[in-house]
Amino acid sequence: MEVGFVAINHIRCREEYRERFEELFRTRAHAIDRMPGFCGMQVLRPQKPDEPYLVVSFWESEEAFRAWVGSPEFLEGHRRGFEDMRAARERGEESPMTSEFVTYEVIAR
């Protein structure tokens, strides 16, 4: 299965949340692995501290990626992170992380 589409989630963590963030991915649910057209993922820690973490997912096509967003597997895979964000909101704290997806077509290899 050839990678034709890549989604990069740029995640900025509060300093005190970084260790928890990394642990969530080291012990991830692997729900995304069940999606048709999923080709793999990488969690990337920047060497420059002011850059965001990148959560990169590789897909056969844009359609495969779109089918994942909002799916039960998407919710299962983000469950603990979403809970951490809700708990912070309920305590009146700012979010432990912010995220932004940017999507790409693979044009050469």
Add this chain to the structure above:
Amino acid sequence: MEVGFVAINHIRCREEYRERFEELFRTRAHAIDRMPGFCGMQVLRPQKPDEPYLVVSFWESEEAFRAWVGSPEFLEGHRRGFEDMRAARERGEESPMTSEFVTYEVIAR
């Protein structure tokens, strides 16, 4: 060979250079493919027009990436792009593209 290190080159092209830029990568020299510890690369075209292209290279280790930067293979692989930039400079024009490397350790898959 497992990917442990990722280098992302963020490339902003002038509008009129985009087609040439994409062609350079579709017909790339494949010099980098000879480097020990090289695990593959992807050229990513953003779906949002204000985002840069990403040239992503996957490496076994940081050492493998560092050995490539400045190597004969690095110069060979960038030859036509560097020539385009030099030609623009000699004509007194601004550069057809700018680039910035950001490097990452893979902490989860």
